[in-house]
Amino acid sequence: MRAPAPGPAVRRGPLVHLLLPLVLAGCAEAPEPVRVFAAASLREAMEDAAAAWDGPVRVTSAGSQVLAHQIAAGAPASVFAPASEAHAEAVAERLDRVRPLACNALVLAVAPSSDVQRFEDLPRASRLVLGTPEVPVGAYAETVLARAAARFGDGWRRRVRARVVSREIDARQVLAKVTMGEADAALVYRTDAAAAGDAVRAVPIPEAIAVRPRYPVAVVSDGPAAADAADFVRWLRAEEGFSHLAEHGFVRCAAGEDDDAAR
Amino acid sequence: MRLGSARALPGLARLAGGLLVVFLALPPAALILTLGAGDFVDALEGGMLAALALSLVTTLLTAALLLLLGTPLAWWLGRRRGRAARAVEALVRLPAVTPPAVAGVALLAAFGRGGLFGDPLAALGVGVPFTPAAVVLAQLFVAAPFYVLPLAEAFAELDEDLLWTARSLGAGPARAFFRIALPLCGPALLGGLAVAWARALGEFGATLVFAGNLPGVTQTLPIGIYAAMEGDLGPARAMAAVLLGVAVILFVALRSAPVERLVGLRR
Numbered sequence: 001m002r003a004p005a006p007g008p009a010v011r012r013g014p015l016v017h018l019l020l021p022l023v024l025a026g027c028a029e030a031p032e033p034v035r036v037f038a039a040a041s042l043r044e045a046m047e048d049a050a051a052a053w054d055g056p057v058r059v060t061s062a063g064s065q066v067l068a069h070q071i072a073a074g075a076p077a078s079v080f081a082p083a084s085e086a087h088a089e090a091v092a093e094r095l096d097r098v099r100p101l102a103c104n105a106l107v108l109a110v111a112p113s114s115d116v117q118r119f120e121d122l123p124r125a126s127r128l129v130l131g132t133p134e135v136p137v138g139a140y141a142e143t144v145l146a147r148a149a150a151r152f153g154d155g156w157r158r159r160v161r162a163r164v165v166s167r168e169i170d171a172r173q174v175l176a177k178v179t180m181g182e183a184d185a186a187l188v189y190r191t192d193a194a195a196a197g198d199a200v201r202a203v204p205i206p207e208a209i210a211v212r213p214r215y216p217v218a219v220v221s222d223g224p225a226a227a228d229a230a231d232f233v234r235w236l237r238a239e240e241g242f243s244h245l246a247e248h249g250f251v252r253c254a255a256g257e258d259d260d261a262a263r
Numbered sequence: 264m265r266l267g268s269a270r271a272l273p274g275l276a277r278l279a280g281g282l283l284v285v286f287l288a289l290p291p292a293a294l295i296l297t298l299g300a301g302d303f304v305d306a307l308e309g310g311m312l313a314a315l316a317l318s319l320v321t322t323l324l325t326a327a328l329l330l331l332l333g334t335p336l337a338w339w340l341g342r343r344r345g346r347a348a349r350a351v352e353a354l355v356r357l358p359a360v361t362p363p364a365v366a367g368v369a370l371l372a373a374f375g376r377g378g379l380f381g382d383p384l385a386a387l388g389v390g391v392p393f394t395p396a397a398v399v400l401a402q403l404f405v406a407a408p409f410y411v412l413p414l415a416e417a418f419a420e421l422d423e424d425l426l427w428t429a430r431s432l433g434a435g436p437a438r439a440f441f442r443i444a445l446p447l448c449g450p451a452l453l454g455g456l457a458v459a460w461a462r463a464l465g466e467f468g469a470t471l472v473f474a475g476n477l478p479g480v481t482q483t484l485p486i487g488i489y490a491a492m493e494g495d496l497g498p499a500r501a502m503a504a505v506l507l508g509v510a511v512i513l514f515v516a517l518r519s520a521p522v523e524r525l526v527g528l529r530r
Binding site: 065127132166168177181 | 377392471480481493
C-alpha cells in the first residue's frame with residue numbers, strides 16, 4: 001500500500017505553523033477597540049480616561065484640523081473630540097449627534113523671568129508666539145486680541161502684533177517655544193500651561209476678553225465598535241469619566257455659554 | 264547596437280524602469296491636473312509671493328555659502344586620506360541621515376537663546392531663531408552633504424598627473440585648480456549644487472523648529488504650504504505646484520550653456 005502523497009498543506013507546513021497562531025488570535029474574542037480621535041490638547045487627559053474605561057480604547061491625537069481631514073477621508077475613527085465646534089461641524093455628515101464634552105481656557109504663558117505680570121503688560125514681552133489662525137489655539141488667540149483691542153485700543157494691539165515672532169502649527173508647538181526659552185510669551189490653553197509646571201508662568205486673561213474654548217464630542221457614524229463608542233462617550237461625559245479630564249484642568253461648560261470658536 | 268546602450272536593455276528591465284517612471288510621474292501630474300485657477304488666486308491672497316520670494320532669497324544665499332565654504336572643504340576631503348579626513352567626512356554626512364526636526368532641535372541647542380552659544384550671541388546683540396538667518400542656517404545644515412560629498416568624490420578621482428603637468432608648466436595652485444580641476448569636476452559640482460539647492464528649497468522640518476513661521480520673515484514656501492494645509496487644501500496644492508515648477512526651472516538652469524561656461528565646462 002502506498003503512503004498518501006503529502007497535500008499542499010503539509011508541504012507548506014512551516015509557513016502555516018507560523019501564521020496559524022496569528023490568524024487564530026485575530027478570530028479570538030478580543031473586542032474591537034474604540035478608536036478615539038482627540039485634539040492634541042486633549043491627549044493626556046483622553047489617554048488617562050481611556051486607560052480607566054472598562055474596555056479597549058485607542059487614542060490618536062493630532063491637530064483638530066488634521067483629524068477632521070482624516071475623518072472626512074474615511075479614516076476608521078469611532079469617536080471624534082476636536083478642540084473647537086467648528087471642526088466638528090466641518091465633518092458633521094460623518095458624525096452622530098455632536099454634544100459638549102468639556103471647556104478649557106486660554107492663558108498667557110510667560111517665561112518665569114518675564115516682567116509681564118498682567119495681561120495688559122503683553123506689549124512688554126520681547127518675543128510673542130501664537131498659533132496660526134487656521135488651528136483652534138491660534139483662532140482663539142485672534143478672538144482674544146480683537147476683544148483686547150476694543151478694550152485697550154488699537155495702539156495696544158499694534159504693539160502686541162509687532163512682538164509676534166512666529167505662528168506655530170499646533171498648540172503644543174506654541175507652548176514649546178516658551179518652555180525652550182526661545183520666546184518669552186505665548187497664548188496657550190490653560191491645561192497645556194499647567195502641564196508645563198515651573199517652565200512657564202500662567203498669566204490669566206481678564207474675564208471680559210477671555211474666550212472659552214469648547215471641546216465637543218461625537219460618535220462617528222459607521223465607525224468601528226459603534227455600540228462601545230456610544231457607551232464610552234456616555235461614560236466620558238458622566239461623573240466618573242469626566243473626572244479624568246478634570247484632573248488635567250478641563251471644566252464643564254456652563255449651560256447656555258456662547259460658542260467662542262473664532263471661525 | 265552598442266553594448267550598454269539603452270537599447271541593450273531587455274524588455275523586462277525596460278518594463279521595470281518604466282514602472283518606476285510612471286510611479287514617480289503620477290503624484291505631481293495628479294497634483295497639477297486637479298488644480299483650479301481659483302486655488303492660485305487663494306494662494307496669492309494667502310501670501311504665496313512673499314513665501315516664494317523668501318524661499319528664493321534664502322536658498323540663493325545657501326547655495327552661495329555652499330560654493331564659498333563647501334568647495335574648499337570638498338577639495339580638502341577629496342585630496343586627503345587620513346583619519347581626520349574620514350572623521351570630517353562622517354560629520355558632513357550626518358545631516359543627511361538626521362531627521363530634519365531633530366536637526367532643528369540640534370540647531371536650537373547650539374544657536375538658540377537657551378542654547379550653548381545663546382549667551383555669547385546675546386552679548387553681541389544677536390538672536391538667531393525666528394529670523395531669516397535661521398532659515399539660511401537650517402538650509403545650509405541639511406543641504407551641505409548633498410553638495411560637499413559628491414564633489415569631494417570627484418576631486419578624489421582627479422588625475423594627479425594633470426595637476427602636476429599644469430604646475431610644471433608654470434601654473435600656480437589656484438590657476439591649476441580653476442583651469443584644470445574645476446572644469447573636470449564641473450558636472451559633479453553642478454549636479455551636487457542642484458541637488459543641495461533642491462534640498463534647501465524643500466526644507467521644512469528644521470526650518471519650522473529653528474526659525475518658526477512668520478509670513479514675510481521666516482515663512483518659506485514649504486512652511487506656507489503646511490500652514491495652508493491646516494485650512495483648505497486647494498491653495499496648499501497650488502503652492503506645491505509652484506514649488507515643483509521652481510525646482511524644475513532650477514534643474515534646467517543649472518545645466519544651461521551660460522552656467523556650464525561659467526565653470527569651464529564649455530568655451
